Amino acid sequence: MISVIIFAGTxxxxxxxxxxxxxxxxxxxxxxxxxLEMGLDKPAITRYFSWLVNIFQGDLGTSLSSGRAISDMxxxxxxxxxxxxxxxxxxxxxxxxxxxxxxxxxxxxxxxxFISITTLSMISLPEFFxxxxxxxxxxxxxxxxxxxxxxxxxxxFGEQLKAIALPCxxxxxxxxxxxxxxxxxxxxxxxxxxxxxxxxxxxxxxxxIIFHHAFPNAISPIITVVVLxxxxxxxxxxxxxxxxxxxGMGQLLVDHVTNRDIPVVxxxxxxxxxxxxxxxxxxxxxxxxxxxxxxxxx
Amino acid sequence: xxxxxxxxxxxxxISARINMPGEPSRKxxxxxxxxxxxxxxxxxxxxxxxxxxxxxxxxAAMSYGRSGCEISGGSIKIEGDDILKMNAKQVNExxxxxxxYVAQSAAASFNPAHRIGDQVIEVALEHKLxxxxxxxxxxxxxxxxxxxxxxxxxxxxxxHQVSGGQLQRAMTVMALCAKPxxxxxxEPTTAxxxxxxxxxxxxxxxxxxxxxxAALYITHDLAVVAQVSDQIMVLRNGKMVEYGTTDEIINHAxxxxxxxxxxxxxxxxxxxxxxxxxxxxxxxxxxxxxDGVNKILKDVTLELHAxxxxxxxxxxxxxxxxxxxxxTGLLPQMEGEIVFNGESLSKALKDRVPEQLRDLxxxxxxxxxxxxxxxxxxQIIGRPIEFYFGIKGAENRRRTIELLDQIELGEKYIDRYPxxxxxxxxxxxxxxxxxxxKPSLIICDEVTSALDPLVAxxxxxxxxxxxKKHNIAYLFITHDLATVxxxxxxxxxxxxxxxxxxxxxxxxxxxxxxxxxDMLLSSVPQMELGWLEKxxxxxxxxxxxx
Numbered sequence: 001m002i003s004v005i006i007f008a009g010t011x012x013x014x015x016x017x018x019x020x021x022x023x024x025x026x027x028x029x030x031x032x033x034x035x036l037e038m039g040l041d042k043p044a045i046t047r048y049f050s051w052l053v054n055i056f057q058g059d060l061g062t063s064l065s066s067g068r069a070i071s072d073m074x075x076x077x078x079x080x081x082x083x084x085x086x087x088x089x090x091x092x093x094x095x096x097x098x099x100x101x102x103x104x105x106x107x108x109x110x111x112x113x114f115i116s117i118t119t120l121s122m123i124s125l126p127e128f129f130x131x132x133x134x135x136x137x138x139x140x141x142x143x144x145x146x147x148x149x150x151x152x153x154x155x156x157f158g159e160q161l162k163a164i165a166l167p168c169x170x171x172x173x174x175x176x177x178x179x180x181x182x183x184x185x186x187x188x189x190x191x192x193x194x195x196x197x198x199x200x201x202x203x204x205x206x207x208x209i210i211f212h213h214a215f216p217n218a219i220s221p222i223i224t225v226v227v228l229x230x231x232x233x234x235x236x237x238x239x240x241x242x243x244x245x246x247x248g249m250g251q252l253l254v255d256h257v258t259n260r261d262i263p264v265v266x267x268x269x270x271x272x273x274x275x276x277x278x279x280x281x282x283x284x285x286x287x288x289x290x291x292x293x294x295x296x297x298x
Numbered sequence: 299x300x301x302x303x304x305x306x307x308x309x310x311x312i313s314a315r316i317n318m319p320g321e322p323s324r325k326x327x328x329x330x331x332x333x334x335x336x337x338x339x340x341x342x343x344x345x346x347x348x349x350x351x352x353x354x355x356x357x358a359a360m361s362y363g364r365s366g367c368e369i370s371g372g373s374i375k376i377e378g379d380d381i382l383k384m385n386a387k388q389v390n391e392x393x394x395x396x397x398x399y400v401a402q403s404a405a406a407s408f409n410p411a412h413r414i415g416d417q418v419i420e421v422a423l424e425h426k427l428x429x430x431x432x433x434x435x436x437x438x439x440x441x442x443x444x445x446x447x448x449x450x451x452x453x454x455x456x457x458h459q460v461s462g463g464q465l466q467r468a469m470t471v472m473a474l475c476a477k478p479x480x481x482x483x484x485e486p487t488t489a490x491x492x493x494x495x496x497x498x499x500x501x502x503x504x505x506x507x508x509x510x511x512a513a514l515y516i517t518h519d520l521a522v523v524a525q526v527s528d529q530i531m532v533l534r535n536g537k538m539v540e541y542g543t544t545d546e547i548i549n550h551a552x553x554x555x556x557x558x559x560x561x562x563x564x565x566x567x568x569x570x571x572x573x574x575x576x577x578x579x580x581x582x583x584x585x586x587x588x589d590g591v592n593k594i595l596k597d598v599t600l601e602l603h604a605x606x607x608x609x610x611x612x613x614x615x616x617x618x619x620x621x622x623x624x625x626t627g628l629l630p631q632m633e634g635e636i637v638f639n640g641e642s643l644s645k646a647l648k649d650r651v652p653e654q655l656r657d658l659x660x661x662x663x664x665x666x667x668x669x670x671x672x673x674x675x676x677q678i679i680g681r682p683i684e685f686y687f688g689i690k691g692a693e694n695r696r697r698t699i700e701l702l703d704q705i706e707l708g709e710k711y712i713d714r715y716p717x718x719x720x721x722x723x724x725x726x727x728x729x730x731x732x733x734x735x736k737p738s739l740i741i742c743d744e745v746t747s748a749l750d751p752l753v754a755x756x757x758x759x760x761x762x763x764x765x766k767k768h769n770i771a772y773l774f775i776t777h778d779l780a781t782v783x784x785x786x787x788x789x790x791x792x793x794x795x796x797x798x799x800x801x802x803x804x805x806x807x808x809x810x811x812x813x814x815x816d817m818l819l820s821s822v823p824q825m826e827l828g829w830l831e832k833x834x835x836x837x838x839x840x841x842x843x844x
Contacts, residue, residue: 194406201360202421203393216411292411292456 003052006269051263055270061263063256070267073252078271080151081241081248084164085233088171092233093226096176100183100222104210107188116184119177127236131170131243139166149244167244171237175229182225186218193217220287227283234279235272304377304479304512305336305359311371312354312363312536328367329354329536334529338479341506341513343527343544345520345559347750348721351536352516356482359514360397361389376480394421398473402485404465408457414468415453421476433475440471443508444501463494467501474505480512487522491613491777492821499525499823500834518750520559521823524548525830532556548825558752560825567762569803570606570787576640577601578771579625579739584634586624593632594620596795602788604738605769609782611818612792618775621792622741625773626660639738656686659732663744665724669716675702675727676712682734701730704767705760722753726760733764741773746781758785779822783807791815 054061061070099119103112122130139147149163190196191214199213238250245251249268256264288294312329329351336342344352358369361381373380381392398421401407409417418440419433428436434453441449444467457465466486473481486502487495503526506513517523523530523544530547532539532555540553551557579602586595595617602608610618623629625636627647636643638658644650662668669678679698683689689697699709705726716724725745732740742761746754762785764770776782782789789806791799793814799806811819820833 194401194403195409197364198399198401198407199409201357201362201393201399202424203390203395204420204424205390208424213409213412217409293458296456296459 003055003270004048006266006273051266061267063261063264066261070264073264074249074267074271077247077249077252080246081234081237081250083160084167084171084237084241084246084248085230087161087164088168088175088233089230091168092172092175092229093179095172096179096226097183097222099176099180100187101210101215103180103184104187104191104214105206112184115180119180122173123177127170127174127239128243130173131167131240134166134170135243147244149246151247164244164246167237167240167246170240170243171233174236175232179222179225179229183218183222186221187214190214190217216290219290223286223290224283227279227286231276231279234275303335304338306375306378307335307355307359307372308333308375309372310355310358310369310374312351312358312367313370314366314368325370327536329358331372332531332533332538333372334531334541336480336512336514338512339506339510340529341515341527343523343530344514344516344533345518345523345530346533346539347518347752349535350533352533353484354536355533356484356514356516357399359480359482360393360399362393391425394478395425395427395476396478397480397482398476398478400466400469400473400481400483400486403489404469404486405457405462405489407469408465410457412456413453414455414457414460414465418453418468418472418475421472425476427476437471437475440474440505441468444468444471444505445497446471461494463490463498466490466498470502470505474509474511477509478511480514481506482514482516484516485518486515488517488519492779492823493613493817495522496821496823496830496833499830502526503830519823520548521825521829524825524827525823532559545827548827567607567785567787572802573603575604577637578604578639579773580635580637581621581625582635582637584621584624584631584636586620586629586631588620588629590632594795595624595631597634598792598795598797599634600790600797600800602739602771602773604771605765606787607765607772607774607785608788608790609774609776609786610790610792611776611779611782613777613818615794616792617795618792619743620795622660622743622773622775625741626658652686656735657737658739658741659735659737660741660743661725661728661732661745663747665721665728665748666716668728669724669731671716674713674715675707675719678716678727679730679734682731686735697734701734704733704764705730720753721749722757725749725757729757729760729764733768733770736768737770739771739773741775743775744777745774747776747778754781761785779819791818 051061059071062068063070063073066073099115103115106112135147138144145165146163147166149167151160151163155163187210191210196209196213199209204213237246237248238253240246241248241250242254249271253265253268256268310329310332311327313325313327315323315325317323332351332355334342344355346352354364354367357363359374359381361369361374361384363369369382372382374382376392376396381389384392408414415434415437418437419428419430422428422433422436423430427433437453438449441452446452446464446467452460452468460468466489470481470486483502487498490498499522506526513526515523515526520530524547527544529542530544531541532547532553534555540547540551540556547556548560551560581598581600584595584598585593587593598617598621600608610621612618620629624631625638625643627643627645627650630645638654641654643654673681676695676698679701680694683694683697695712698712702708702711707723707726707730711719711723711727716727719727728745745761746757749757758781761772765772772785774781774785783803786803788802789800790797791806791814798812799815806815807819820836823829
């Protein structure tokens with residue numbers, strides 16, 4: 001299904017790879033010959049199925065513009081993207097849940113309102129705006145961190161972390177509010193349950209009630225929203241990668257859209273879709289595991 | 299400090315602030331000037347209808363007010379210390395350790411995410427009263443004392459893995475585990491079936507006697523509280539009506555309201571003889587299942603005559619509501635036949651003709667959710683008049699008012715919304731809506747279960763009058779045997795999907811009984827002192843004989 005959408009979407013893109021490879025001055029005959037060579041003359045349906053068959057055999061095809069195997073091109077880029085997304089997730093998820101818990105603990109107080117206002121302002125600003133603000137203040141004015149995040153294999157892990165610090169912060173700020181608000185809402189929802197009253201009447205501290213009695217029962221909606229945001233981290237890095245010139249999948253995608261290099265665009269799109277689906281399956285599995293009724297049947 | 303009274307409550311006042319938009323916030327008094335004392339080992343029963351303030355008083359004894367409530371006056375002293383003057387930390391020191399709470403719905407009050415045992419010993423550990431091994435050991439003793447199965451391993455189970463009755467006992471264990479001096483029991487047996495209720499009641503009573511704790515026992519059921527209390531306080535609308543020893547309240551009540559509560563179970567309708575005419579409803583060998591495999595109803599056969607009442611009685615899970623769903627066509631049966639007014643009804647609802655639908659109406663337990671909150675009472679009652687008879691306009695209004703008069707509400711209610719009505723009034727509107735279709739049979743599914751006893755009494759009397767006037771037959775589904783006695787002509791007893799006993803009321807309720815009916819009938823709390831002990835000793839003797 002997704003493969004159909006991706007294929008159809010790329011087919012609808014205006015422009016023609018043969019035209020863009022050969023440039024403006026190419027003769028119509030030359031363009032036509034290149035098209036034949038690349039198989040672009042066949043009907044879309046035929047191309048779709050041969051593409052699909054190849055993918056199931058593990059062959060993502062070759063790039064039209066560079067002639068290299070797409071899987072080779074993607075390999076490094078993909079691990080870079082995962083590295084950035086994972087770093088952002090490691091910071092953002094615990095922080096969001098922690099802030100959510102704090103917000104519940106001080107419900108409707110100043111701290112709660114401050115957390116809400118700050119995180120909501122962050123989500124209201126687009127990534128590129130936050131990204132450039134960070135570059136302006138932290139990289140240019142204060143000169144603490146580099147503004148471009150190019151990383152090489154030869155860099156040490158520490159250097160790599162330093163290089164991706166800014167895009168990592170940008171991504172964290174963007175996904176934080178959603179997860180934090182959901183954590184807060186899910187726990188508050190549970191806080192009106194009779195078993196929370198039981199816990200209060202046991203004389204337990206507020207922190208213990210929220211963390212030990214409310215949180216485990218709110219975990220399933222929290223997991224759902226966390227995973228959704230993880231998916232966003234992987235898929236949505238496109239803009240952030242461009243801003244910070246980070247050699248990841250997003251940049252690869254944008255470069256090849258510009259070149260009309262359809263097979264690369266299709267492959268990247270398909271990988272993003274697969275990650276999205278895998279993460280959602282993971283969320284469902286985790287929700288089942290988190291439910292004691294399903295873990296311990298009668 | 300008084301050396302005899304553990305708990306002293308003096309002039310307690312609890313209020314709530316109501317903030318309606320556009321109005322200045324006003325204070326309403328929920329509990330007004332309540333005073334009582336309690337010694338160790340003593341049980342005080344707090345009794346009243348919903349809204350009487352009994353739970354509010356119970357929670358106040360733990361210095362806890364549900365949202366919006368505020369303890370605005372008086373004092374609550376535990377061994378001389380006023381808990382209302384304590385700070386949050388001191389209150390937390392008392393909760394669970396000196397005063398513990400047993401809630402009505404144990405199923406909702408246990409945290410589904412943790413094992414029962416961990417929750418039971420939590421108070422003792424959290425307040426550092428016992429080491430973990432000590433607490434576990436004591437919990438095991440308590441599980442055994444309260445008759446829970448496999449006491450060594452009971453704590454390892456999750457709340458959803460045990461039955462409602464067991465969970466209610468586990469909640470009592472949880473309250474007892476930190477060895478408190480006072481336990482507040484808030485309707486601990488109300489949500490249970492009668493046969494389970496008697497067991498839980500007995501174990502609670504033994505536990506109180508053995509451990510010597512003081513207890514506040516909150517319930518709306520005077521017969522229940524009579525079995526466990528030393529003293530009883532009758533409350534109404536937050537005010538004390540009467541306060542005395544259990545004997546004084548049950549046998550020598552001074553106030554009219556208390557006398558009404560005591561005599562509530564005395565109503566009984568004389569049984570009508572079986573007419574010669576064929577039955578209006580015949581249920582022939584009905585079997586039904588929700589999943590097509592596990593039968594919820596097994597070969598049920600019964601009949602009901604015009605203008606008579608057939609009560610179907612049974613515990614939760616006995617299949618009584620499923621039977622109603624089959625008769626109405628909501629659940630097509632697997633086997634058997636429903637004959638109504640001499641015609642065989644088709645299994646599925648959509649195949650039944652409008653005339654059959656009109657003639658068979660239904661009233662539900664939850665009047666609130668059975669009505670559209672955005673329709674006025676007039677629209678709710680007028681709708682079936684228009685739907686079944688095509689009557690609109692002034693004539694529709696005239697008949698709506700006529701129906702409102704019959705349910706003793708009157709014309710002034712016609713433009714009101716359900717939210718403006720009390721629970722009993724809502725149920726009356728539901729009755730009028732059923733009546734509007736001029737049915738010959740009304741299925742009443744637990745119609746009085748959610749109502750206070752006196753209100754329920756009024757509804758039952760109304761139903762009986764309407765029956766006489768319009769010759770309506772009732773199929774009355776209930777778990778409450780007192781209601782059954784009050785209104786039935788014939789009775790069907792169901793147990794686990796099968797019909798155990800069916801016949802005229804006098805025959806069903808007189809010996810010889812089958813085992814299940816015997817247990818069911820003897821489990822209904824009676825308004826007399828020492829009833830619980832009497833039943834339990836009879837049961838012991840019987841089992842010894844066997």
